[in-house]
Amino acid sequence: MTDSARPSAPAGTGSAPSLVPARVPLHREGLTPPALPREALPQHVACVMDGNGRWANARGLARTEGHRVGESTMMDVIAGAVELGVPELSVYAFSTENWRRSPAEVRFLMGFTRTVLRAQTDDLLAWGVRVNWVGREPRLWKSVLSEVRRSERITAGNETMVLNMCLNYGGRAEIADAARAMARDVEAGRLKASSISERTIQRYLYSPSMRDVDLFIRTGGEQRTSNFLMWESAYAELYLSDLPWPEFDRTALWRAVESYVGRDRRFGGAVDKVAPQG
Numbered sequence: 007m008t009d010s011a012r013p014s015a016p017a018g019t020g021s022a023p024s025l026v027p028a029r030v031p032l033h034r035e036g037l038t039p040p041a042l043p044r045e046a047l048p049q050h051v052a053c054v055m056d057g058n059g060r061w062a063n064a065r066g067l068a069r070t071e072g073h074r075v076g077e078s079t080m081m082d083v084i085a086g087a088v089e090l091g092v093p094e095l096s097v098y099a100f101s102t103e104n105w106r107r108s109p110a111e112v113r114f115l116m117g118f119t120r121t122v123l124r125a126q127t128d129d130l131l132a133w134g135v136r137v138n139w140v141g142r143e144p145r146l147w148k149s150v151l152s153e154v155r156r157s158e159r160i161t162a163g164n165e166t167m168v169l170n171m172c173l174n175y176g177g178r179a180e181i182a183d184a185a186r187a188m189a190r191d192v193e194a195g196r197l198k199a200s201s202i203s204e205r206t207i208q209r210y211l212y213s214p215s216m217r218d219v220d221l222f223i224r225t226g227g228e229q230r231t232s233n234f235l236m237w238e239s240a241y242a243e244l245y246l247s248d249l250p251w252p253e254f255d256r257t258a259l260w261r262a263v264e265s266y267v268g269r270d271r272r273f274g275g276a277v278d279k280v281a282p283q284g
Contacts, residue, residue, distance in 0.1 A: 031085055038089070039256075039260050040264055046267045049220055050093070050096065050220050051095050052098075052219045052223065052242065053225075054223070055097060057072075058072030061250035062252075070114045076251045081129065082255050086259045089256070096172055097169070097172060098172050101233065102141075103232075124153055130157070134165065135164055136158075136167070136169065137171060138171070138216075140171065154171060154173060170213065177235055178236065184207055184210035188202060188206070207237070211238075220266065221243050221266045222243065224244070226251060229246055
């Protein structure tokens, strides 16, 4: 599914009772999430926050300005997910392929990520959000790794929602790293090759407790998953938005979730709706 314009308030907005502590900031216009059955909500939403640079360039600004605006979008979407009752949210903050960008943009993104983590951790703590870093350690700036580990420690006791900050992350890299770790354990006699199953592989991923992705959102008009949570998104519902990330907000998230709730998820199964003859 795609959308091409900033959404108005979702159907049902204003009718859902608030289940979120007052500490979560309200929508700037006072909008509230749609009234959706809690059992129908996606348990894990993943976001590819795309379109920051193109949004900035279209306005005669440097790509880095799009990332700055994208920070407030990310926090608004996190708040909206908490309001809605989504228990897990993953954001693609920096991929293993992003190292191919210009040195200046990479330096900005690393420094900016560090600054965002430092500035926003107190709010995430107050909102009941637990930060979880997902990614590779090699090449990631030590100062960024130190900051994300600090956020993890500070928010470790929170239970409202898990926020997976995917930094220096790649889906193929994650699977390759898992395979390498399993091979080492087989060689050392700690694991039998004949016993390896999907559940075994899950234990070797970066974040073994991560839920499977139910709803996969990509902004910016592109129609690809870009190596994000490949294993975890095997049966994710895709929601492709034409909005660049700086123009996405919590109401757009709510519309995406409404779309998800209305879909028929069969996980490879099917029901014959034709009446048997005879």
